[in-house]
Amino acid sequence: MSQDYSFISDWVAPNSKVLDLGCGDGSLLLNLQQRHNILGYGLEIDPDSINQCIRHGVNVIEQDLNQGLTNFADGSFDTVVMTQALQAMRYPHLVLDEMLRIGRECVITFPNFGYWRTRAYLNFRGRMPVTKQLAYQWYDTPNIHFFTYADFEVLCRERSINVLHRHCIAEHFPDTQLKSLWPNLFTQTAVYHLSRQ
Amino acid sequence: MLPNSPPDNSIGILSAQSVRIEQPLTLACGVVLPAHDLVYETYGELNDERSNGVLLCHALSGDHHAAGFYEGDDSPGWWNHYVGPGKPIDTNKFFVVSLNNIGSCFGSTGPTSINPDSGEPWGSDFPSLRARDWVESQKLLMEHLDIPCWAAVIGGSLGGMQAMRWSLEYPDKLLNAVVIASSMKLSAQNIAFNEIARRAIKSDPNFCDGRYLQEGTAPLRGLALARMIGHVTYLSDELMGQKFGRELRIGDLIDRNTDPVEFQVESYLNYQGDKFSGTFDANSYILITKMLDYFDLSREYNNDPVAAFGHAKCNFxxxxxxxDWRFAPERSREITDALLAAGKSVSYVEIESDKGHDAFLLPNERYENALGGYLKRVASTLCVPTGADK
Structure with missing residues (x-):
């Protein structure tokens, strides 16, 4: 996760306004506050995470993303971020639209379900993958919309979303070497920097 | 518990202080109070930098006795669970100031005080008040205590309205505003409940057009009824169900011959009403419910809450x-959305509770953690001179 932040931090302008959807304990916003002096807000529904944000001095709003984001005005943020949560949304494509409405730019990170180990798990064991990154059983997982790097590329094309940057993250050798050649197969976590065209 | 052995985490035995503010106070209605009395309590120590002052703003029927015990009294102040050493409003870290506001009836100038012009109690002639008048009077107390800037202004319900008003009237005089179970303005339903309460008081023959003190009487039944109505709206259906259900206190509904039958909830409400009418003043109740009705945070900012909060500088x-259906979560979300749109630092928490509006006074672990966590953070930034952390 910490690797995600270094990319995101490069894409966020100093003193800008950042909204983090599903901000967890607020560590990304805290990092951006300290590095770039941003004005940040996180949305979160988990009480413990909310408390951690408050203790860290991170602005946090208790709000369920699945209930919509209509209380945020068009273009009211420089950057809207969502890390590792798009796959847990009821309507990921609509959330993406909302993010691009509210923010001039968006940063999305998600687990790539096309990663070869995930594929191998399903292929050879014949069961839904339970990995370190996706550590849930099929029946209790909050991740209800699995998708791959390639799926996301198609979605961006279909919805005319402009990809400013994309980064592929892999932890292990040889994935680290092969991810640029076959991103859909060797990327564990994909990081996208998007804008409206 | 015995007053001589208050619990370890309580402030302990204390007594109220009072001050006569000699500076004239021009009220929003134009009337000038040449001088006024304020009764208040303080908890904790003011630090050398005088930067750890926290102001507590009470609600409709509140008073200055927020925490600790009076000598010989076995019940603590109204917010004792939240104010004390190691508690969310930590008196080891903060110098907490809690006053009784003007127009109320616990020692500060109000309808039961003598009007210097007539030599008689003010009664219903006491000038109409706005929340900003309370803020102005609190500002004079702040000067009296020589506190240059509040670390936080905190209040629930009408108290939250004062905290918001502070942030607009004196943006450089507070670093944080904590707005609990409040609203930027009352709904029609809310005003309706207040009017029923006022009508109940005025319908009591002993009200005597508000001159009951001169007549040597008091509209106790009317005030009790007003309180009973209010009390029901401060609780939730769920909580009343849990607390009382259909339990009977007297009688029996199976044996039809037993005549008097009383539900527990009837007995409880009557008790609460009578207790209240024995301690509160009817004219104060009318005056302060009107103050609630008149409150509209953004009226003078073109009815635009975002423009209003644009003047604020503190964190929220x-x-x-x-x-809470009297000051519903939607009202707090409106406050939060306006603050967000105004680009102010704000955190918002919606606490799960079945206790209705009264929840802001009652124990609740999540609420304690959120409030305590926020104020811990405030305390940790106090050493930094004002503005340097921005």
Missing amino acids: LVVSFSS
Whole structure:
């Protein structure tokens, strides 16, 4: 996760306004506050995470993303971020639209379900993958919309979303070497920097 | 518990202080109070930098006795669970100031005080008040205590309205506003309940057009009824169900011959009403419910809450309670959205509770953690000179 932040931090302008959807304990916003002096807000529904944000001095709003984001005005943020949560949304494509409405730019990170180990798990064991990154059983997982790097590329094309940057993250050798050649197969976590065209 | 052995985490035995503010106070209605009395309590120590002052703003029927015990009294102040050493409003870290506001009836100038012009109690002639008048009077107390800037202004319900008003009237005089179970303005339903309460008081023959003190009487039944109505709206249906259900206190509904039958909830409400009418003043109740009705945070800012909060400089914590239907979570979300749109630092928590509006006074672990966590953070930034952390 910490690797995600270094990319995101490069894409966020100093003193800008950042909204983090599903901000967890607020560590990304805290990092951006300290590095770039941003004005940040996180949305979160988990009480413990909310408390951690408050203790860290991170602005946090208790709000369920699945209930919509209509209380945020068009273009009211420089950057809207969502890390590792798009796959847990009821309507990921609509959330993406909302993010691009509210923010001039968006940063999305998600687990790539096309990663070869995930594929191998399903292929050879014949069961839904339970990995370190996706550590849930099929029946209790909050991740209800699995998708791959390639799926996301198609979605961006279909919805005319402009990809400013994309980064592929892999932890292990040889994935680290092969991810640029076959991103859909060797990327564990994909990081996208998007804008409206 | 015995007053001589208050619990370890209590402030302990204390007594109220009072001050006569000699500076004239021009009220929003134009009337000038040449001088006024304020009764208040303080908890904790003011630090050398005089930077750890926290102002507590009470609600409709509140008073200055927020925490600790009076000598010989076995019940503590109204917010004792939240104010004390190691508690969310930590008196080891903060110098907490809690006053009785003007227009109320616990020693500060109000309808039961003598009007210097007539030599008689003010009664219903006491000038109409706005929340900003309370803020102005609190500002004079702040000067009296020589506190240059509040670390936080905190209040629930009408108290939250004062905290918000502070942030607009004196943006450089507070670093944080904690707005709990409050609203930027009352709904029609809310005003309706207040009017029923006022009508109940005025319908009591002993009200005597508000001159009951001169007549040597008091509209106790009317005030009790007003309180009973209010009390029901401060609780949730769920909580009343849990607390009383259909339990009977007297009688029996199976044996049809037993005549008097009384539900527990009837007995409880009557008790609460009578207790209240024995301690509160009817004219104060009318005056302060009107103050609630008249409050509209953004009226003078073109009815635009975002423009209003544009004047604020402090950070905000907004808290609501899920079962509160008198000051519903939607009202707190409106406050939060306006603050967000104005680009102010704000955190918002919606606490799950079945206790209705009264939840802001009652124990609740999540609420304690949120408020305590926020204020811990405030305390940790106090050493930094004002503005340097921005």
